[in-house]
Amino acid sequence: MKFIHIADVHLGVKPDAGKEWSEKRRQDIWESFAGVIRKAGEEKAEFLLISGDLFHAQPLKKELREINYLFSTIPETKILLMAGNHDYIRQKSCYLSNEWPKNVFFFRREEISRFDFEEENVSVYGMSYWRREIRERIYDQVIPDNKNRINILLVHGGDSEHIPFSAERLLQNGFDYVAAGHIHKGGQLAPERAVMAGSLEPTDCNDTGPHGYWMGVLEKGRASVHFFPVKKCEYCHESYLMNTHTAEREIYEWAYRLLKERPAYQYFRLFLKGRKNPDIAYDFSRLEQLDRVVDVTEQAEADYDYEKLSIEYADSLLGAYIRSLQGMGGQEISQKALEYGVSALLGYTIQ
Amino acid sequence: MRISEARIFSFGKLQNKTFQFAPGINVVYGENEAGKTTLHDFLGAMLFGMEKGRGRAAAGVPYHRYAPWHAPSYYSGAIRFFVEGRPFYLERNFYHKEKREILKNEADGEELSVACGDLQMLLGGVSKAAFENTHNIPQTGAIPGKDLANLLAEYFSDAAESGDSSIQVARAQNLLEAKRKALHQKLKQVKEEKNQEIHQMMIEKELLERDCRSLQSDLAEAERELAALKRMREKEMEEEPPALQERTQDGRESFKEQQKRPRSTLGAVLFICALAFILNGVAYYGFRYSPPLFLGIGALAALLSAMAVFGLKEQKRTRRENRERAEATENAREAESRKTAVYYGSAAMAQSERMLGQLRDTLSEKETRRYNLIEKIEAAKFPEAEEQVLQTNLKAVELASAEIARLSKEFYEEVQDELNGAVSGWVFRMTGGRYDRVSVTAEGKLQIHTDGMELPPEALSRGALEQIYVALRLAAGEMITKEEPLPVFLDETFSMFDDRRLEQALAALAQKKEQIFIFTCQQREIEILEKLGITYHKIMLG
Numbered sequence: 081m082k083f084i085h086i087a088d089v090h091l092g093v094k095p096d097a098g099k100e101w102s103e104k105r106r107q108d109i110w111e112s113f114a115g116v117i118r119k120a121g122e123e124k125a126e127f128l129l130i131s132g133d134l135f136h137a138q139p140l141k142k143e144l145r146e147i148n149y150l151f152s153t154i155p156e157t158k159i160l161l162m163a164g165n166h167d168y169i170r171q172k173s174c175y176l177s178n179e180w181p182k183n184v185f186f187f188r189r190e191e192i193s194r195f196d197f198e199e200e201n202v203s204v205y206g207m208s209y210w211r212r213e214i215r216e217r218i219y220d221q222v223i224p225d226n227k228n229r230i231n232i233l234l235v236h237g238g239d240s241e242h243i244p245f246s247a248e249r250l251l252q253n254g255f256d257y258v259a260a261g262h263i264h265k266g267g268q269l270a271p272e273r274a275v276m277a278g279s280l281e282p283t284d285c286n287d288t289g290p291h292g293y294w295m296g297v298l299e300k301g302r303a304s305v306h307f308f309p310v311k312k313c314e315y316c317h318e319s320y321l322m323n324t325h326t327a328e329r330e331i332y333e334w335a336y337r338l339l340k341e342r343p344a345y346q347y348f349r350l351f352l353k354g355r356k357n358p359d360i361a362y363d364f365s366r367l368e369q370l371d372r373v374v375d376v377t378e379q380a381e382a383d384y385d386y387e388k389l390s391i392e393y394a395d396s397l398l399g400a401y402i403r404s405l406q407g408m409g410g411q412e413i414s415q416k417a418l419e420y421g422v423s424a425l426l427g428y429t430i431q
Numbered sequence: 432m433r434i435s436e437a438r439i440f441s442f443g444k445l446q447n448k449t450f451q452f453a454p455g456i457n458v459v460y461g462e463n464e465a466g467k468t469t470l471h472d473f474l475g476a477m478l479f480g481m482e483k484g485r486g487r488a489a490a491g492v493p494y495h496r497y498a499p500w501h502a503p504s505y506y507s508g509a510i511r512f513f514v515e516g517r518p519f520y521l522e523r524n525f526y527h528k529e530k531r532e533i534l535k536n537e538a539d540g541e542e543l544s545v546a547c548g549d550l551q552m553l554l555g556g557v558s559k560a561a562f563e564n565t566h567n568i569p570q571t572g573a574i575p576g577k578d579l580a581n582l583l584a585e586y587f588s589d590a591a592e593s594g595d596s597s598i599q600v601a602r603a604q605n606l607l608e609a610k611r612k613a614l615h616q617k618l619k620q621v622k623e624e625k626n627q628e629i630h631q632m633m634i635e636k637e638l639l640e641r642d643c644r645s646l647q648s649d650l651a652e653a654e655r656e657l658a659a660l661k662r663m664r665e666k667e668m669e670e671e672p673p674a675l676q677e678r679t680q681d682g683r684e685s686f687k688e689q690q691k692r693p694r695s696t697l698g699a700v701l702f703i704c705a706l707a708f709i710l711n712g713v714a715y716y717g718f719r720y721s722p723p724l725f726l727g728i729g730a731l732a733a734l735l736s737a738m739a740v741f742g743l744k745e746q747k748r749t750r751r752e753n754r755e756r757a758e759a760t761e762n763a764r765e766a767e768s769r770k771t772a773v774y775y776g777s778a779a780m781a782q783s784e785r786m787l788g789q790l791r792d793t794l795s796e797k798e799t800r801r802y803n804l805i806e807k808i809e810a811a812k813f814p815e816a817e818e819q820v821l822q823t824n825l826k827a828v829e830l831a832s833a834e835i836a837r838l839s840k841e842f843y844e845e846v847q848d849e850l851n852g853a854v855s856g857w858v859f860r861m862t863g864g865r866y867d868r869v870s871v872t873a874e875g876k877l878q879i880h881t882d883g884m885e886l887p888p889e890a891l892s893r894g895a896l897e898q899i900y901v902a903l904r905l906a907a908g909e910m911i912t913k914e915e916p917l918p919v920f921l922d923e924t925f926s927m928f929d930d931r932r933l934e935q936a937l938a939a940l941a942q943k944k945e946q947i948f949i950f951t952c953q954q955r956e957i958e959i960l961e962k963l964g965i966t967y968h969k970i971m972l973g
Contacts, residue, residue, distance in 0.1 A: 137803035141796050170802065172795060397600065400838050405831075416827035420610060421835055424603035430610035430828075 087261025131261025132164025461972030555915030
């Protein structure tokens with residue numbers, strides 16, 4: 081039995097608000113989803129498993145019309161669908177009034193239910209979110225009724241607010257494949273048998289790494305599943321290591337080269353790390369205006385040798401200040417306060 | 432440090448002058464305009480340098496006051512002094528274009544460098560500001576207590592050895608404050624942008640809500656309409672038995688025929704009458720010309736006349752019939768209109784239902800959009816990464832500032848007791864025990880205790896206050912110059928002192944091991960020193 085597994089498409093989301101490519105990304109996400117439907121048709125996949133958060137928010141009727149159409153284009157593929165924590169079923173949810181094409185099997189209840197497919201000898205278990213948060217470990221309790229079937233569990237969650245579960249436990253309970261969603265960074269939770277699909281496309285600039293869909297073959301006691309990336313957008317976090325001599329242009333040229341060398345579907349968050357001269361103010365606005373640069377974050381520490389300073393100024397206020405701040409533990413605030421205070425005591429304008 | 436000689440090449444009104452100084456008390460006496468303050472400033476400029484300054488603000492600085500009108504390169508002088516028994520020679524050219532310092536150990540001829548801090552080391556690391564706030568005592572020598580407290584905290588916090596004056600509490604606080612302001616500004620901007628965004632969404636939400644409300648009222652109206660239509664239809668169905676429906680069907684057809692028939696009958700009759708009349712006329716006149724033609728026409732006229740008479744009869748009958756039928760038609764028309772209402776009623780109902788469905792869909796779509804918007808607004812209220820970083824940095828600045836204040840206070844408190852002891856000692860000696868105790872709080876507030884009471888500084892006379900400030904400066908100076916005792920300059924300091932207090936003050940000063948310079952335009956100090964039998968060196972100016 082051939083299947084495709086996706087999750088967290090987040091149709092309707094508009095990432096990178098304020099950036100010129102924001103609207104394009106919104107459309108791309110729709111396109112990627114349509115691409116997966118097309119792929120399911122081409123590959124003659126028998127099942128399409130959608131593990132929640134197909135929509136970023138409550139779906140509109142007109143949006144459901146769009147997916148109804150898409151689903152209707154692959155009548156041979158059985159589509160199993162659930163609502164996740166983003167598109168959870170509200171009182172007046174359009175999910176409830178939608179007339180699904182015949183090949184769509186929507187888990188509309190908030191408790192585990194099952195769809196049986198006699199011909200393929202497949203049972204799919206699942207449920208929908210009816211609220212934004214579910215802390216109960218609902219999935220852990222689910223045990224397939226007929227162990228002779230190929231049992232699939234459609235899940236959405238995995239963190240403390242969204243149905244925590246252990247893939248091992250679910251497999252032990254007798255499932256042949258766990259089709260999970262919710263965590264945007266995908267991966268195999270258990271080799272070939274439990275997969276966190278990850279979002280089809282990144283929905284936020286912190287969803288780094290590749291994104292896409294999973295396709296595999298599932299038989300009783302035998303499974304293989306592979307990841308297929310969608311290369312419309314990939315966010316990369318890149319760091320530049322600064323030193324006390326770093327010039328602004330140096331960083332600009334590094335970023336420029338990076339953008340030139342990397343494929344056009346990659347977008348960047350730039351981080352400036354290392355140590356910098358505390359007396360130099362850098363202006364990164366030009367960097368932020370580069371195409372495909374989401375933002376620039378300066379994290380370089382002022383180049384102070386606190387140990388040396390605290391010995392050198394042992395009897396002075398500066399020494400006492402360094403000792404006092406270091407005694408507060410390495411939290412972000414005291415760390416930053418250490419840098420600010422030392423700069424101020426040494427008479428530097430604080431950058 | 433003890434200054435033994437001053438050689439002035441050109442400095443204000445003093446040109447090519449050499450002065451010798453003794454250890455202990457030196458009284459520089461001269462009338463007004465004699466150059467006392469000039470000499471005083473010269474000594475200060477020699478020890479700590481003198482900058483030209485920049486811009487308009489620099490107009491009043493000593494550099495301009497003492498710069499020679501001609502030959503600016505001669506704006507210079509030298510002093511000889513001893514530090515720990517070793518003789519030194521220091522020469523400075525103040526002219527900003529030829530700024531130059533020579534510092535020499537006169538015992539071994541070793542050249543030292545002012546630029547490299549050798550002079551500062553000889554001065555025990557005391558900064559110009561520290562010196563000016565302590566050992567340089569002018570008349571009305573009050574300096575704000577806060578400054579003094581800061582100065583002391585800073586000074587004692589300093590590594591005594593390095594004498595690094597770059598660590599300044601006040602400056603650090605200013606820098607931190609500047610940073611705090613910048614962060615605050617940025618945070619405000621970020622928040623404003625976000626508020627703007629939220630505001631935009633709120634407007635959108637309100638518009639949606641307005642739409643929803645009007646849709647709801649449209650919906651309610653449509654529902655009422657539909658209900659009314661339904662009621663009407665039900666009523667019609669009850670009132671109309673099927674038979675009536677059939678009858679009306681007949682009535683409708685006959686009504687249409689009737690409308691046609693009488694009109695055509697009447698027309699034909701009138702036409703025939705007219706024709707018969709004409710033919711009769713023609714027959715009458717035509718008889719005279721052609722009798723056979725008359726006969727034919729006469730026969731035709733007779734026939735037509737007969738037809739006309741029949742036609743008129745027929746017309747009468749039709750009218751009667753019409754009357755009868757009109758009644759039936761009236762009934763039929765009524766039924767017809769009722770029928771039409773029923774017919775259109777069901778169409779209207781279908782349309783109304785369709786409209787209701789559309790309204791419900793639109794409303795549900797808008798409500799979903801509204802709900803999603805509310806969620807988005809809630810999410811937007813949560814501070815973003817940038818805002819969080821700014822908040823963290825702001826807290827860090829505040830922590831740094833508070834910690835520096837706390838530590839400097841701690842440092843100050845360590846020396847506070849010592850300082851207060853010294854101040855009280857000086858006040859006691861200078862006022863003859865008039866006040867028990869004087870102290871400066873960590874906040875820099877002056878506290879005066881006498882007879883078990885605390886007096887606010889405002890309660891003291893100007894003279895008394897001045898004495899206390901002199902005491903404070905001497906005490907602070909003592910602490911600052913522990914490493915290397917520096918000369919004390921008293922420029923007309925005692926003019927507000929009465930004779931008794933002056934006597935007490937001079938007696939107390941005579942105990943000091945530092946070299947003392949008293950600049951005065953009065954004989955009083957000299958007389959009292961003579962009277963008390965205190966050794967002193969007199970320098971006459973003018």
